[in-house]
Amino acid sequence: MKTAKNLTVLLALAMGSVATGCAADSPDDVGDDGGGGGGGGGGGDVTPTPTDATGTYSMRSTFDLATNAPGKVGEVVNTIIAATDGGDDPANWILEQVIAKLPSGTVKTLLNGARPFVAGYLNDRLLEFAPDFVGTMVQMGHDFGAMAKNFGVNEQLQVTGAPGAYSAQKTVVGAHFKIDQVESDVAFADFGGQNIVVQNVAVTLDQTGKLGLGEHKLALKYGQVLHMGVDAVLVPMLDPTASNLGQLLQNQVDCTAVGNLIASQIGGFGAGALTTACNAGLTAGANFIYSKIDSIDGSALEFTLTGTAKALDKNGDKKIDSIATGAWSGNLSYGGTPSALADAKFFGERM
Secondary structure, eight states: OHHHHHHHHHHHHHHHHHHHHHHHHHHHHHHHHHHHHHHHHHHHTSOOOOOBOOEEEEEEEEEEOTTTSOHHHHHHHHHHHTTTSSTTTTHHHHHHHHHHHSOSSHHHHHHHHTHHHHHHHHHHTHHHHOTTHHHHHHHHHHHHHHHHHEEEEEEEEEEESOTTOEEEEEEEEEEEEEETTEEEEEEGGGGTOOOEEEEEEEEEEOTTOEEEEEEEEEEEOHHHHHHHHIIIIIHHHHOTTOSSHHHHHHHHSOHHHHHHHHHHHTTSOOHHHHHHHHHHHHHHHHHHHHHHHHGGGGSOEEEEEEEEEEEEOSSSSSBOOEEEEEEEEEEEEETTEEEEOOSEEEEEEEO
8 A cells, every 4th residue: 555655656756746747847848939039039120112193193283373364364254255245245346347358348337326326226136135144254254264263283103113213104185164053074185185294293102101203394386275165164154055255255146136227327228248247356356365365375374282191092902093282383474473372283093
C-alpha cells in the first residue's frame, strides 16, 4: 500500500512538472505569436494605396460675371431696349426699319415727309399689328443680360500620369446658360463651333482628397457663344416657333397690316412694297443686334484659373468618382484689363 501511495505521489509530481513546464513555455509561445503580429504591425507602417486620379471627367464651370461682363454686353441690351424706349416707339423703330429697306422713289419720299405723323398713327394702332412686341423686346433685353452674366462652360477633364506627376487636358465642349432659374446647355459642335482645348494642366491629389488644378488660361470667343445662346436658348423661350432673332421679330409684327396702315396715310400707294420692306427691315434690325453681339469678340475674354476641389471615391475602389465643391480663383481679362473673378465654381463626375 505504501508502494502504491508513493507511486501516486510521484505521478502527481510528474504531472505538476509537466503543467509547470507548459506554463513556463507559454510566454515564449505568445512571444512567437506576437512576433508574427509584430510582422503585421510592420505591415501597418506600409503607405496605404493612394486614390487614383487618372481618368476622364465630365465637368461644369460656372461664373457670375455681374461685375466682370464686358461693357459691350450692356451695349447689346441697350440696342434691344432702344426699340421700345422712345416717345413713339416701338412704331417709330419699326418705321425706321421699313424706310431703310424701301427703294428710292415716290413711296419712300412720301413716307419720309410724313414720318412723324405716320409713327404716331402706327403707335396708336400698335395692338392691331404688334400686340406683344413691347413685352417681348423688354423681356429679350432682360434675358440677354441674365444669360450673359449667369454663364458657364461644359468641359471634359482627361487626367493622365501617376501620383505626384499628374497632368490633364481640359476641353471646353459647350456653354451652359441660366435665365431666371431655367438652365440650358449648348454644344459648340451643334452650331459649327470648335471645342477649346487647354493642354498640360497640372493636377495634384493629397491623402485627404484635396484635388488641385494648376493655373491655366482659357480664351473664349464670348460674343460667338452668346450668339449661339440667343438662337438656341433665348429665342425659343420667347417664341418656340422661331429659331433666330429675325424670325422672332417677324412673328411679333404683322407686316401686311403695317404695309396697309402706312399706305393709307400716304395716299394709298405701295402697300405691297411697304410690306416687303417691313419684313426686310425686321431682318435687318435682327442682324444689327447680332452685329452688336458679335462685336464683343473684338477683344479676347480670357480666364486665368486655379482650382481646388474635393475628390470623392464613392465605391471604395481607390479611384475618383466625383469632383465636388470646386472653386476657381484667378482673374478675368477683357481688352487687356484684368479683374478678380467672383463666385466661380466647378464640379464633375467620372465618365
